[in-house]
Amino acid sequence: MSQQTVLYEAEYELIKKICDRLVREANAKVVFLVDKNGQLIASSGETAHLDTTSLASLTAGNIAATGGIAKLINEKEFSQIFHEGERDNLHISIIGQRVILVVIFDQRSSLGLVRLRVRKASEELNQVFNVISQKAELPGASPFAEISDDDIDSLFSS
Amino acid sequence: MSFINYSSREINCKIVYYGPGLCGKTTNLQYVYNKTSPDAKGKMISLATETERTLFFDFLPLSLGEIRGFKTRFHLYTVPGQVFYDASRKLILKGVDGVVFVADSQIERMEANLESVENLRINLGEQGYDLDRVPYVVQYNKRDLPNAASLDHLRRELNPRGVPDFEATATTGVGVFDTLKMVAKLVLQELRRGSEAPTAAAPSMPPRRGPVG
Numbered sequence: 071m072s073q074q075t076v077l078y079e080a081e082y083e084l085i086k087k088i089c090d091r092l093v094r095e096a097n098a099k100v101v102f103l104v105d106k107n108g109q110l111i112a113s114s115g116e117t118a119h120l121d122t123t124s125l126a127s128l129t130a131g132n133i134a135a136t137g138g139i140a141k142l143i144n145e146k147e148f149s150q151i152f153h154e155g156e157r158d159n160l161h162i163s164i165i166g167q168r169v170i171l172v173v174i175f176d177q178r179s180s181l182g183l184v185r186l187r188v189r190k191a192s193e194e195l196n197q198v199f200n201v202i203s204q205k206a207e208l209p210g211a212s213p214f215a216e217i218s219d220d221d222i223d224s225l226f227s228s
Numbered sequence: 229m230s231f232i233n234y235s236s237r238e239i240n241c242k243i244v245y246y247g248p249g250l251c252g253k254t255t256n257l258q259y260v261y262n263k264t265s266p267d268a269k270g271k272m273i274s275l276a277t278e279t280e281r282t283l284f285f286d287f288l289p290l291s292l293g294e295i296r297g298f299k300t301r302f303h304l305y306t307v308p309g310q311v312f313y314d315a316s317r318k319l320i321l322k323g324v325d326g327v328v329f330v331a332d333s334q335i336e337r338m339e340a341n342l343e344s345v346e347n348l349r350i351n352l353g354e355q356g357y358d359l360d361r362v363p364y365v366v367q368y369n370k371r372d373l374p375n376a377a378s379l380d381h382l383r384r385e386l387n388p389r390g391v392p393d394f395e396a397t398a399t400t401g402v403g404v405f406d407t408l409k410m411v412a413k414l415v416l417q418e419l420r421r422g423s424e425a426p427t428a429a430a431p432s433m434p435p436r437r438g439p440v441g
């Protein structure tokens with residue numbers, strides 16, 4: 071089976087800080103980070119009214135589909151995607167071939183500014199994800215090594 | 229590939245419903261969606277054609293409750309069943325933790341079922357998974373139809389390995405939650421197995437009777 075992604079508190083804090091700063095520096099509305107399987111890793115900005123779970127899943131689907139198209143025309147991947155709306159725009163980029171960074175912005179910002187800030191944030195995020203991958207290699211205590219059949223059954227008792 | 233977040237104390241797993249076109253994958257998800265309390269589910273997303281056929285995938289996030297202080301969340305996906313959407317099916321299998329194969333019990337769909345299982349095996353293989361090793365449940369759907377094949381026949385053709393299987397009528401919900409619970413359970417057991425020391429035995433997977441690919 072494939073290995074699982076484990077995100078610890080320390081790295082999460084670093085990621086969150088980078089996303090928070092990206093929201094400010096890019097004048098963005100929302101920034102979120104998703105893994106390629108559609109799991110939301112972190113989000114910042116005006117997320118209260120947003121269905122971030124669905125956004126994460128659809129973004130990953132979007133990237134997967136675009137990646138499939140890339141392969142068909144002999145490209146490795148399209149590392150940046152831009153969707154232009156009437157009010158809000160979406161900038162999607164792939165970081166280190168493993169996670170997806172999404173920035174939602176409106177007329178208060180511009181594609182140029184977003185791209186500039188995303189570039190810097192991507193480098194920093196990539197470093198954090200290097201640490202996360204290294205940690206994943208280490209044998210560590212998982213909360214799930216200890217679960218019992220009763221624990222699992224109790225989820226389905228209702 | 230499950231995702232454990234220590235910061236939000238969440239564990240996320242991905243379950244994919246696979247099967248031939250019109251076998252009832254989306255109907256399974258719709259039933260689960262309709263019968264789950266609002267606080268335990270997110271929005272169900274269906275990327276479908278104008279004629280309600282799945283174009284890319286359906287998606288339903290579910291919360292099952294807590295285990296050892298961790299919220300367990302399952303993301304349910306369906307694939308488009310029609311043969312020509314194979315490229316999309318491959319994408320949706322990425323990072324899968326558990327698979328439900330929804331078979332269409334109608335005797336005339338047997339070939340489509342067999343073709344789809346084979347397609348599942350190949351597509352999982354391309355992602356580095358082995359169908360004989362992933363948490364896997366088979367559901368024989370449309371048991372209410374008069375032209376449904378016998379259970380024995382379906383089992384022989386579609387489940388030679390004897391993984392957990394269920395009879396279902398997804399339109400009325402028969403067997404839908406049994407199937408979901410079983411695959412979720414197998415995923416959690418696999419998670420526990422994956423968390424154990426590498427030298428530990430692997431007692432919790434269902435028996436493997438078929439060839440190991």
